[in-house]
Amino acid sequence: MTDRSLHLPVAAQPSLEALVDLARLGERRGYEFAWLPETWGRDAVTILATIARETDDIGLGPSVVNVYSRSPALLGQTAATLQEASDGRLRMGIAPSGPAVIEGWHGLEFDRPLRRTREYIDVMRAVLSGERVEYDGDIFSLSGFRLRCDPPAEPVPIDAAGMGPKAVELAGRFADGWHAILFTPDGLEERLEDLRRGADLGDRDPDDVRVTLSVTACALEDGDRARELARQHLAFYVGAMGTYYRESLARQGYADEAEAIAAAWANGNQEAALEAIPDALLSDLAAVGTPERAREELRKFEQLEGVDEIGIGFPRGASRDELEATIAALAPDEIE
Structure with missing residues (x-):
C-alpha cells in the first residue's frame, strides 16, 4: 500500500507552534512523514528540530532545501544534527530550486543546477560517514573537514527533487529518493521512465529509489x-x-x-x-472537492506503479480549519 505523508503548508503560519501542532496532528492520524518546504517564512531547519523534539514516530524532512544558500558540508552537518534530534527519523530532500529564488532571494548565480545537486549528494554523504572529507569535484574542492561528533547510527537518506527529464534521471542515478510535484498521472509515468533510466546508469535497482509525489489536496464539505x-x-x-x-x-x-x-x-x-x-x-x-471526491481523486495517484508515498499538500489560501479538515478527511486511518 502507498504511504501517505503530510507536505506541511507552504503558506506562512501564525506561529512556529502552529506548524508543530500540524505535525502532531499528522502523527496522531497515522501519516508516515511530515515534509516541510522552505519558502518565504521560517527556516526549515529550526522548525524540523522543534518538531523532532515534540513528536515521537512521524518521519521528518525538508522538501526541499536548495543547494545554493547553504554549503554542502553545512547541509551534511545539518542532516547529522537533525538525525540525532529526531532519533533516526530524518530524510533530507534537496533540489536546485530556480532562478527566481536563488538569484532573486539569495543573490547567487543560478549556475549548473544538476551538477551542483550531484556534488551536494556526494559531499553530504561524505560528511555523514564521519570520515575526513576529501572531495575534488567540478564545482567544489574540499579538504580536511570531519564531524566532531559521532556520525548518525542510522544512515540519512538523501532525496532529490526535480521536474525535468535530466533532473529525474539524476535522482534515479545518485539519490535515495525522488520528490515529485505538480504531475498528472500520465506525466508522472513518463518521468518514472527517466528515473528507471537513471537507476540503470547507476547500476541500481529502481525499487531502491523511493518516489514521493506531492499532490495538492483540499477536502471540504x-x-x-x-x-x-x-x-x-x-x-x-x-x-x-x-x-x-x-x-x-x-x-x-x-x-x-x-x-x-x-x-x-x-x-x-x-x-x-x-x-x-x-x-x-x-x-x-489535484485531489480536491468534498471529502468523498477528494479521496476518490487521490486514489488515482496512489494506484500509480512506482509511487511509494503520496504527500498531501495544501493550497496556499487554506485556513487553519480547512487544513485540519483536509488532514482528517485524507488521513491513512480513513483509507477504506
Missing part, C-alpha cells in the same frame, strides 16, 4: 470552496514562480493552458488566470 482554493494555488505557481512549473505542464500536454495562465498572471489579471484552469487540468493535478 464545501467542495466548490476546495476547488477554488486549488485553482488559486495552481495559478500562483504557474504564473508567479518562474518558468519551471509552466514548462513541466507543457511537457504533460497542457502547454496552451500553462501559457494562458502565465500570460494572464503577468498582465495582473489573476481572475483570468484562474479561469484559464479547466476542470480537466484541476482533476489531473
Whole structure:
C-alpha cells in the first residue's frame, strides 16, 4: 500500500507552534512523514528540530532545501544534527530550486543546477560517514573537514527533487529518493521512465529509489470552496514562480493552458488566470472537492506503479480549519 505523508503548508503560519501542532496532528492520524518546504517564512531547519523534539514516530524532512544558500558540508552537518534530534527519523530532500529564488532571494548565480545537486549528494554523504572529507569535484574542492561528533547510527537518506527529464534521471542515478510535484498521472509515468533510466546508469535497482509525489489536496464539505482554493494555488505557481512549473505542464500536454495562465498572471489579471484552469487540468493535478471526491481523486495517484508515498499538500489560501479538515478527511486511518 502507498504511504501517505503530510507536505506541511507552504503558506506562512501564525506561529512556529502552529506548524508543530500540524505535525502532531499528522502523527496522531497515522501519516508516515511530515515534509516541510522552505519558502518565504521560517527556516526549515529550526522548525524540523522543534518538531523532532515534540513528536515521537512521524518521519521528518525538508522538501526541499536548495543547494545554493547553504554549503554542502553545512547541509551534511545539518542532516547529522537533525538525525540525532529526531532519533533516526530524518530524510533530507534537496533540489536546485530556480532562478527566481536563488538569484532573486539569495543573490547567487543560478549556475549548473544538476551538477551542483550531484556534488551536494556526494559531499553530504561524505560528511555523514564521519570520515575526513576529501572531495575534488567540478564545482567544489574540499579538504580536511570531519564531524566532531559521532556520525548518525542510522544512515540519512538523501532525496532529490526535480521536474525535468535530466533532473529525474539524476535522482534515479545518485539519490535515495525522488520528490515529485505538480504531475498528472500520465506525466508522472513518463518521468518514472527517466528515473528507471537513471537507476540503470547507476547500476541500481529502481525499487531502491523511493518516489514521493506531492499532490495538492483540499477536502471540504464545501467542495466548490476546495476547488477554488486549488485553482488559486495552481495559478500562483504557474504564473508567479518562474518558468519551471509552466514548462513541466507543457511537457504533460497542457502547454496552451500553462501559457494562458502565465500570460494572464503577468498582465495582473489573476481572475483570468484562474479561469484559464479547466476542470480537466484541476482533476489531473489535484485531489480536491468534498471529502468523498477528494479521496476518490487521490486514489488515482496512489494506484500509480512506482509511487511509494503520496504527500498531501495544501493550497496556499487554506485556513487553519480547512487544513485540519483536509488532514482528517485524507488521513491513512480513513483509507477504506
